[in-house]
Amino acid sequence: MSEITKTSAATVSTPALKRYGPWIGFLIVLLILPYIFSSNVGVYTMNLMGIFIIFALSYNMLLGQGGMLSFGHAVYFGLGGFMSVHFMNYLEDGSFVFPMWLLPIFGGAIGLVFAIIIGSFSTRRAGTVFAMISLGVGELMAASSLIFVAFFGGEEGVSGDRTMGPPLFGVNFGQDVQVYYLIAAWVFVTVMLMYLFSRTPAGRLANAVRDNAERAEFIGYSQRKVRFVSFCASGFFAGIAGGLFAINFEIVTEENLNALTSGVVLLMAYIGGVGFFIGPIVGAVLFTLLQSILSNYTDIWQLYVGVMFVLTVMFVPQGLTGIMMMHTPAWRMKRVGGLVVPYIRMGVPALAMLAGIAGFLEMIHHVRGSPADETMMSLMGIEFSTHSIMPWVTVAVLALVGGYLVRNQAPQLKEAWETANNPDAGGKEA
Amino acid sequence: MTAAIELKGLRKRFGPTEIIRGVDLEIHNGERHAIIGPNGAGKSTLFHLISGRYGLSGGSVSLHGEDISNLPPYEIYRKGLSRSFQVTNIFPNMSVFENVRCGLMWVKDYKYSFWHLVDRERELNQRTAEVIEEIGLTSRQHIPAGVLTYAEQRALEIGISAAGGADVIMLDEPTAGMSHSETDQAIALIRKITDGKTLVMVEHDMGVVFDVADRISVLVYGEIIATDTPENIRNNKAVQEAYLGAEAEE
Amino acid sequence: MFELVFFSLLNGIVTGLLLFMLASGLTLIFSMMGVLNFAHASFYMLGAYFAYTISAYLGFWIGLIVAPVLVGLLGALVERYGLRYVHRWGHVAELIFTFGLAFLIEEVVQFIWGKDTKAYHEPEILQFPLFTFFGQNFPAYKAFMLLISIAIFIMLLLILTRSRVGLIIQAAIHKPNMTAMLGHNVPLVFMGVFGVGCALAGLAGVIAGPALGTFPGMAVVLGSIVFVIVVVGGLGSLTGAFVASLIIGLLQTFAIALDYSVNDILTAFNISFDADSALRDLWSLSLPQIAPILPYLLLVLVLIFRPMGLFGNRET
Numbered sequence: 001m002s003e004i005t006k007t008s009a010a011t012v013s014t015p016a017l018k019r020y021g022p023w024i025g026f027l028i029v030l031l032i033l034p035y036i037f038s039s040n041v042g043v044y045t046m047n048l049m050g051i052f053i054i055f056a057l058s059y060n061m062l063l064g065q066g067g068m069l070s071f072g073h074a075v076y077f078g079l080g081g082f083m084s085v086h087f088m089n090y091l092e093d094g095s096f097v098f099p100m101w102l103l104p105i106f107g108g109a110i111g112l113v114f115a116i117i118i119g120s121f122s123t124r125r126a127g128t129v130f131a132m133i134s135l136g137v138g139e140l141m142a143a144s145s146l147i148f149v150a151f152f153g154g155e156e157g158v159s160g161d162r163t164m165g166p167p168l169f170g171v172n173f174g175q176d177v178q179v180y181y182l183i184a185a186w187v188f189v190t191v192m193l194m195y196l197f198s199r200t201p202a203g204r205l206a207n208a209v210r211d212n213a214e215r216a217e218f219i220g221y222s223q224r225k226v227r228f229v230s231f232c233a234s235g236f237f238a239g240i241a242g243g244l245f246a247i248n249f250e251i252v253t254e255e256n257l258n259a260l261t262s263g264v265v266l267l268m269a270y271i272g273g274v275g276f277f278i279g280p281i282v283g284a285v286l287f288t289l290l291q292s293i294l295s296n297y298t299d300i301w302q303l304y305v306g307v308m309f310v311l312t313v314m315f316v317p318q319g320l321t322g323i324m325m326m327h328t329p330a331w332r333m334k335r336v337g338g339l340v341v342p343y344i345r346m347g348v349p350a351l352a353m354l355a356g357i358a359g360f361l362e363m364i365h366h367v368r369g370s371p372a373d374e375t376m377m378s379l380m381g382i383e384f385s386t387h388s389i390m391p392w393v394t395v396a397v398l399a400l401v402g403g404y405l406v407r408n409q410a411p412q413l414k415e416a417w418e419t420a421n422n423p424d425a426g427g428k429e430a
Numbered sequence: 431m432t433a434a435i436e437l438k439g440l441r442k443r444f445g446p447t448e449i450i451r452g453v454d455l456e457i458h459n460g461e462r463h464a465i466i467g468p469n470g471a472g473k474s475t476l477f478h479l480i481s482g483r484y485g486l487s488g489g490s491v492s493l494h495g496e497d498i499s500n501l502p503p504y505e506i507y508r509k510g511l512s513r514s515f516q517v518t519n520i521f522p523n524m525s526v527f528e529n530v531r532c533g534l535m536w537v538k539d540y541k542y543s544f545w546h547l548v549d550r551e552r553e554l555n556q557r558t559a560e561v562i563e564e565i566g567l568t569s570r571q572h573i574p575a576g577v578l579t580y581a582e583q584r585a586l587e588i589g590i591s592a593a594g595g596a597d598v599i600m601l602d603e604p605t606a607g608m609s610h611s612e613t614d615q616a617i618a619l620i621r622k623i624t625d626g627k628t629l630v631m632v633e634h635d636m637g638v639v640f641d642v643a644d645r646i647s648v649l650v651y652g653e654i655i656a657t658d659t660p661e662n663i664r665n666n667k668a669v670q671e672a673y674l675g676a677e678a679e680e
Numbered sequence: 681m682f683e684l685v686f687f688s689l690l691n692g693i694v695t696g697l698l699l700f701m702l703a704s705g706l707t708l709i710f711s712m713m714g715v716l717n718f719a720h721a722s723f724y725m726l727g728a729y730f731a732y733t734i735s736a737y738l739g740f741w742i743g744l745i746v747a748p749v750l751v752g753l754l755g756a757l758v759e760r761y762g763l764r765y766v767h768r769w770g771h772v773a774e775l776i777f778t779f780g781l782a783f784l785i786e787e788v789v790q791f792i793w794g795k796d797t798k799a800y801h802e803p804e805i806l807q808f809p810l811f812t813f814f815g816q817n818f819p820a821y822k823a824f825m826l827l828i829s830i831a832i833f834i835m836l837l838l839i840l841t842r843s844r845v846g847l848i849i850q851a852a853i854h855k856p857n858m859t860a861m862l863g864h865n866v867p868l869v870f871m872g873v874f875g876v877g878c879a880l881a882g883l884a885g886v887i888a889g890p891a892l893g894t895f896p897g898m899a900v901v902l903g904s905i906v907f908v909i910v911v912v913g914g915l916g917s918l919t920g921a922f923v924a925s926l927i928i929g930l931l932q933t934f935a936i937a938l939d940y941s942v943n944d945i946l947t948a949f950n951i952s953f954d955a956d957s958a959l960r961d962l963w964s965l966s967l968p969q970i971a972p973i974l975p976y977l978l979l980v981l982v983l984i985f986r987p988m989g990l991f992g993n994r995e996t
Contacts, residue, residue: 136979143973201540211521217503220536306784317769
């Protein structure tokens, strides 16, 4: 996996297996996933995941690869969606004939066109000015979408029917699982293209400009043009993601291009880890899981996501992928095994503490949100009354004891970590 | 024969203060030219003016007879002038190999290409490996540049600047902060990579200056008070008064 | 027509000064710390909610004083334990941190107070029309808002130009390192300014809550507008923030008040269009309709043509 996990690997010649292995593995995983998670919810979640993977990766072409912090990336996603849904309707009207599975290309095209227009002035600077322009353009688009009803469909949005195109080998995309394979194919192709982009001169120079924009100017590159190229590519892929969204949900609304969606994509990329190519993939998978699983169990899942986001920014700026990557030295020295027990000793109390805190929040939320006479609540399948004392004691004990043990166990984990990562340590201690 | 660099009446003002106060200088093709002067004389500013980092307040800069005044840095680079920085200025999160390869990208005519895969470009990678070999970082080439030692970063800085094969190379204090042995290595490196090219350098270490330079210009308070061979500069009364006297014991 | 202009002008100034209360804090924070605080409007929202809760027990006037203080303390804590910690990861991380904070505060507010609009009202003694002009009432509460805003504005001006703290702040804006070398505790000043900036935002929330509604979306509604002001006025310029606040305030009220559409203009020039064409939305566009996008249009235009803003002296 090292080849696609590192953004700055400089291996000139790698054995074929190492180079193509991860891609073959990726393809196999994409192919067999629907056999493992064949339920409706499973397919629904995986479809959304695929769309978000493309979207988050396209976002990271800006933030992680090019050093551009955008607060308006949903513009290209949303426009791609609207464009595709309109073409879907043209197909239905019989205005022209076009394979449905290629429809996202129109989304990509409009994403590209708008990225060219907006990028022509917004990429002049990085940093705060870029962030502000992206925010301004994002708000402008979101506000306009409610005004130009003919294109954006106002508050209801625009809906279409994905089954109306000419069938592909008898497949008309009536079933979600057919759409899954369509999305999976696009995911595979676009992920590969985006990865390859990062290995081109334009992609490498984007990293250079991110690291040190001024120095790049003294090796012959205009920082503005370097950013512009990345920006356009990013808009294109975001548009494709939007097109897939249109096919999957058959409806696109104003919400798909507003600030919330822009925030979500930033969150996914950042939690996953912007410094790594696969970071946004991890982030997109995790976020979609949280969204579809947590939201089944609790109304306040967004609160948890918010807390997680802020904690990530504060304490783990390299993201989840960064944490995983921290283990590579220990892995190479074959010492990860020595970390398992310390992790369990730390992990169990930590989970208890989190369960306690979450339980407390859920109970408060229940007490406030339900009618006064309804005192029974169900949490993870356990029924209890919020007006009795026991549940409150339970969560308090969980949180406090868990918290105490976490503090208590931290030193041993630190020690184990240092042993595992110290190249001079004598390896096995008997 | 036209001069490699020609400065005419160059001026730079920051608010009310004039840092460069009318500099005329001609640097010949193929010479090794050192610019010395006391702290605050404007040596780095002069470099920034020539290389396009700052806009001019007056006068003109030509490169091989072509006017390059007020062009952006990348245009000047493309015309064959490359420079290094006094404060190490590299791409810290990228590997040494990537740093050098980026320095080669434009001259190898990749421009903003997104249809070449850099790892497949044999010639580009070969040349990169050669440059890294020259700056002595082959064993460190896969390490992020930000974690190199100071001397290694300085060598990389010179490597990036020289990689593209520009025919005029400007080095801003290449040996600043180095130990004696490191300085010797750096000088050897500078000689090697600037062979047959025009070199302009700012340097504080007089040993290095008199060792390397064909000619020396002395910049004092934004004006050049003398340009001559090392021998004549050493004996120049005005220079001794303004500058050398103070540092003679070094 | 005159009465329309008169009331729009008055309402515009009320909105503009309210916006300035937010924008001034944001500008001060940005010019000192280099951080554009995305969560600034969230503190405005917290001000309204705190005041709502306090006023339910102790009355409006206590809330007016206590809520901003609480918000200010909270802001100082956020600076001390959040922002200062994130600072080590660099500038982009700081921006993302405040962005995440804005998201989190909205969720927390929904968790504590729920999703519906809260019945937070002006005190009864201010519930009367101050004067009637051409049959239109001007509520006393609006005059009260105007009064508070002007008082804050004058206070800010006096503190910044006349007091020792003001001088240190001005010095820290221009040369933070130099100020630190002169022996001033810059981190403390930062924390103080961040806290006071948040308190101002909180105060704006306290007085705007009854007029504009106290609901979880109120931060988002105003947040991006305040950004527009700070950027349009010129990052780091208080004068710019003041002028831009008034411009945006007036722009919004006038755009809503003057009901003209593109069609009207075209008819004035004797041009008519097929009403069914695909561009019909464009021809029937009216000023009130495009009022929400005007600030952003202004922002984008300013950033393209004058990136340092109207009164700014630095391009970030």
